[in-house]
Amino acid sequence: MIIGVFLFSASLLLLEITFTRLSSVILSYHYVFLVLSTAMFGLGMGGLAAYYLADKPENDNKYLTASCALFVILIPISIILMAWLPYISNIFFYAFLMFVPFFFAGVLLAVIFRLYPEESSRLYAADIFGAAAGVAAAFFLLRKFGGINSALFASITASIALIFFKSPHPPRKIILPAFLTGITIFVFIINLSFQLAKEVPVGDDLIKDLNRLIADPEKGGEIIETRWSAFGRTDLARHIKETDVMTLFVDGTAGTPMYRFNGDIKNPDSIVKEMPNTFPGYFPFLFLKDSEKESALIIGSGGGRDVLIALMAGIREITAVEVNRELVDIVKDYSKYNGGIYTNYSNVNIVVDEGRSFVKRSNHKYNSIILTLPVTKSSRSIEGFALTESFLLTEESVIDYLGHMKDDGQLIVLMHNKMMALRMVSLSLSAMKKIGIDNASAMRHIYLFGDKLPLFVLRKKAFTEDEIRLRIAEMQRLGFGDGIVFMPYNKINAHDSVNKALLLIADGAVSIEKIVKATDKDISAVTDESPFFYKFEKGLPDNVLLLLYLSIILSILIAVLPFIAAKKGGRNSRADFLRPVLLFLLLGAGFMILEVSLIQRFILFLGSPVVSMSVFLVTLFIGMSIGSFYSNRFSGNEIGYKIGIFSLMIGAAIILYSVLLSYLFGFLIGYEFIVKVIAAAMLVLPLGFLLGIPFPSGIRLLKQKEKGFLIPWMWGINGAASVLGSVLAVAAAIIAGFTSAQFISAGCYLFIGFLYLNRTDN
Numbered sequence: 001m002i003i004g005v006f007l008f009s010a011s012l013l014l015l016e017i018t019f020t021r022l023s024s025v026i027l028s029y030h031y032v033f034l035v036l037s038t039a040m041f042g043l044g045m046g047g048l049a050a051y052y053l054a055d056k057p058e059n060d061n062k063y064l065t066a067s068c069a070l071f072v073i074l075i076p077i078s079i080i081l082m083a084w085l086p087y088i089s090n091i092f093f094y095a096f097l098m099f100v101p102f103f104f105a106g107v108l109l110a111v112i113f114r115l116y117p118e119e120s121s122r123l124y125a126a127d128i129f130g131a132a133a134g135v136a137a138a139f140f141l142l143r144k145f146g147g148i149n150s151a152l153f154a155s156i157t158a159s160i161a162l163i164f165f166k167s168p169h170p171p172r173k174i175i176l177p178a179f180l181t182g183i184t185i186f187v188f189i190i191n192l193s194f195q196l197a198k199e200v201p202v203g204d205d206l207i208k209d210l211n212r213l214i215a216d217p218e219k220g221g222e223i224i225e226t227r228w229s230a231f232g233r234t235d236l237a238r239h240i241k242e243t244d245v246m247t248l249f250v251d252g253t254a255g256t257p258m259y260r261f262n263g264d265i266k267n268p269d270s271i272v273k274e275m276p277n278t279f280p281g282y283f284p285f286l287f288l289k290d291s292e293k294e295s296a297l298i299i300g301s302g303g304g305r306d307v308l309i310a311l312m313a314g315i316r317e318i319t320a321v322e323v324n325r326e327l328v329d330i331v332k333d334y335s336k337y338n339g340g341i342y343t344n345y346s347n348v349n350i351v352v353d354e355g356r357s358f359v360k361r362s363n364h365k366y367n368s369i370i371l372t373l374p375v376t377k378s379s380r381s382i383e384g385f386a387l388t389e390s391f392l393l394t395e396e397s398v399i400d401y402l403g404h405m406k407d408d409g410q411l412i413v414l415m416h417n418k419m420m421a422l423r424m425v426s427l428s429l430s431a432m433k434k435i436g437i438d439n440a441s442a443m444r445h446i447y448l449f450g451d452k453l454p455l456f457v458l459r460k461k462a463f464t465e466d467e468i469r470l471r472i473a474e475m476q477r478l479g480f481g482d483g484i485v486f487m488p489y490n491k492i493n494a495h496d497s498v499n500k501a502l503l504l505i506a507d508g509a510v511s512i513e514k515i516v517k518a519t520d521k522d523i524s525a526v527t528d529e530s531p532f533f534y535k536f537e538k539g540l541p542d543n544v545l546l547l548l549y550l551s552i553i554l555s556i557l558i559a560v561l562p563f564i565a566a567k568k569g570g571r572n573s574r575a576d577f578l579r580p581v582l583l584f585l586l587l588g589a590g591f592m593i594l595e596v597s598l599i600q601r602f603i604l605f606l607g608s609p610v611v612s613m614s615v616f617l618v619t620l621f622i623g624m625s626i627g628s629f630y631s632n633r634f635s636g637n638e639i640g641y642k643i644g645i646f647s648l649m650i651g652a653a654i655i656l657y658s659v660l661l662s663y664l665f666g667f668l669i670g671y672e673f674i675v676k677v678i679a680a681a682m683l684v685l686p687l688g689f690l691l692g693i694p695f696p697s698g699i700r701l702l703k704q705k706e707k708g709f710l711i712p713w714m715w716g717i718n719g720a721a722s723v724l725g726s727v728l729a730v731a732a733a734i735i736a737g738f739t740s741a742q743f744i745s746a747g748c749y750l751f752i753g754f755l756y757l758n759r760t761d762n
Contacts, residue, residue: 004164005112005123006130008068011157012105013134014141015075016040017230018151019098021142022082024251025233026203031091033730034543037551039098040723044558046106047716050114053107054709060115065176067107068162072180074101075155076187079148083197106719110712117703117711121632124696125625132621139230139614143326146228148197149188156184199226199233202252209255213237213247221247227326230610234326236334244271246337248303248327256302258331261339265311272308280455280480281306281372281414285313287470288367292408296368297321299355299392304331304341306372307348311341315368318348321355323608328352356391356400357607360669365406372414391604393424393533394526398431402460411458418484418498419536421454423523425486425502427533428458429512430525440508444488449475451483465489528604529737540731548731551724558720559585561713580707583643583698583752584714588721589728590748591691594654595620596729597741602684605665606676619681623688631693631700639701644756646693651750653687658742694752 019039023032046067053063078097088094109127113120141150162177191197202211213221220240227234232251236258239245244260262269276282293314298306301320310318320342322328328342328350335343342350351358355371371392391397393413401411415421425446432442444462448454463471468487475481485492486502493499504510516524522538535541540548559581599616606612634642661683668679695718702711725745732741 001112001116001119001165002122002126004161005109005126006133007157007161007164008105008108009127009130010134010137011154011161012102013131014138014157015101015151015154017135017138018142018147018154021228021230021232021251022079022147022151022200023094023098025147025200026082026087026094027091028203028208031543034547035091035095035098037547037723037727038092038095039102041551041554041720042099042102043106043109044554044716044719044721044723046103046108047110047712047714047719048558048561049103050107050110050712051710051716053111054114054712060111064108064111064115064165065162067104067111068158068165069176069180071101071104071108072155072159072162072184074104075151075158076184079151080197082200083148085201087201087203106716110715113699113715114708114711117699117708120696120699120703121628121630124692124699125628127625128621128628128692129625132618132625135614135617135621139610143227143229145192146226147200147233149191150228152184152188152191156181156188159184199223208252209247210235210237210249210252213239213255225330227330229324229326230614231324231326234324234330236330244269246303246334248330250324250327256327257305258303258334258338259305259308260337261308261341263339263344268308268312272312275305275309276312277478279305279309280450280453281370281412282309282313283455283471283474283478283480284368284410284412284457285309285315286474287467288313289408292367294406295319295364295366296370297359297362297364297366297404298370298372299359300371301350302327304338306370307341310368310370311345311348316347318345319351319364319366320348321351321353321358323352323354325352352608354390354603354607354609356397357604357669359397359400359404360604362404363670365404365409367406367409368412369401369405369409370412372412390609391528391531393427394528394531395427395431395434396528398428398458399435402431402435402458405460407460409460411456413456413458415450415454415456417452418454419521419523420534421448421450421456421484422498422519423526423533423536424448424456426512426516426523427525428456429505438508439505439512443486443502443506447471447487449480449483449485449487454484455480463488527737529739530733530735531600532734535734540734544727544731544734548727551720551727555585555589555717555720555724558713558717577707577710579755580698580702580710580714581717582755583694584718585721586748586752587695587698588718589725590745590752592722592725593729593732593741593748594691594745596726597733597738597745598657600733600738601661601665602680605669606680607673615677615680616684619684620688620691623685624692627689627692628696629692630689631697634697634700636704639697639704640756643694643697643701644753646690646697646753647749647756648753650687650690650694651746651748651753653690654742654746654749657683657687658739658746694749 020036023035027035078101081097112123116123138150141153159177159181162180163174202208213219219242221237222240223235223237225236235249237247237249246258247255248258249255259272260269261272293316295317296310296315298310298318298320301307301322307318307320331338332342341348413424415424428446429439429442433439445459447463448456468489472487472490484498486499488506491503494503501515505512505515521536526533599613602616603609603612606615668676699711702708702714729741732744
């Protein structure tokens, strides 16, 4: 049974991560969170179903077999429907496809804990250790086999788990598991060889640039290469009617061009040759003196356009940082097409890393730091629980960039629209105010212009009037003066309300804070605590509010129903069920709030989101499995007392981590990667150990108090509360920051501690 639980849990986490990556391709990033959260309610609803299936104890083994078999069968069915059917605009269709397998997974795990409550410590240890294995496997399998085949592999793993579930029984009982294992392996091999289930379709959404390119009647496009990883699906698409450029996409969005280039920087192809006159991102390089061409840092180099610009501008040392390894590998593999911009130039250094983390570790200072079309609004959380934003565009990031620029250095950011440009102004002014530069003075360090692709430039030293006159003349010559325009010392397009507001700030007549309050959109400065740069709605986004209401309602319903179950027990009053309901509700919510908020901190510390989340989750789960196994030592009346003590310890540890992590990470950020991984593991492992104790102890306590019939119900409460916790973490981070979310998590555990210590029957 222990091995079976381990394998099943591994398959479940592998499927969860794979579904996240597949849904990120099909759906827009803000719907991924909604769909996956809805699907994850399946685990809680499965526990609810298991509770009502508790008619006869001898039927539990049948339910276990049936639920596992259905889980195995439904995975390939869901995957095939996703791949074969054209894109369906109703997002709840995809939520249902993902919900059903998780529902039967919830039934199975709830039944197992009901069957063997006295073994809950070891079972939970196997469950969590299996989760760690599933996370680790996902990173290998997604890159090696892709999203669909990784999901099929999860089906194989679950079918093997069923063999171990049935192993104590006579040989004839193994026929079904063996048959399912054979079938799933056959389907996996056939799909590897013949690709019966093609890649899932890219969603028909305005955000999905890839879909727009393919459907464009003038340009036209087709995917010529696809590579998978836990980071996402990276596609290379050629333009059928425009052979001088290809485009790389991540999850169907974040398009970045890769130009045909002959390799001769002094005499390039026509499309590259025209960039100084057509692409706004080249504009700041037109005015560089020779001493300002020593070095440039490119964050998010993508298909290499910024590298080309820097080479054409005569930059002598170019460092290009790109977080997506698959994207870098594709550009390198197509060096004959792109002129070897990533491989053939000795002055170009390509680094696979998260840009902000690289900056914080770097000791270099640059003449130019470039972020062209930074796209961080995609679902990068491998479990899909966070509306993941990056730390590239925050108050603290601007301060970091300024600290890594030479005295004549400039920050160049090419934005997507006017709102992004205004937020960039807002957070830059806020950042400069923190280093002693008031709003009016700071505006002399800034210029911006543009309509569809606004260009924002922040220089470390203020611009002079002569320098600005030169830039205005060139801007007008190139025809870049449409839309938002701000040039210090000048009143260009002052009739425009946005331009007028910027001029008022520059004159000292109004502060940026007053402008922020007066606008109907949220353009306030964002910080590392709440790095949601692309959230322009005031308050919580509609999809987060919807999911928050939904998860609260479902969690309340699931939590209230156990009180009805008091009649079923016969021996207990409804008041006796209040403590276990609160225990499993707060454990689920508290844990997920903590996980979502802590992952963000470790991403900035370790760098790559994929590596950071794998190190964090695997170490956390290993620590939890050790803690769960340790809790098996508790016996008798001390179980409830131990739940209280260890919950208080968890709450205190979370508060301690919230206060000290920033200082520890600041001290360790400059060390080698392996040192930081070891440090991260040492920090997470003891916390995981503590977190692994309360849940299995609560299961054993139910059995001891003769409330074992409630175990599936409590499993359901815990599952529903986990989804609620993930939504609360995001909501709290948007409103008050990730540290506040951690304090909410600490409050959940401290409440459990006082609840279980303040009882005489412990």
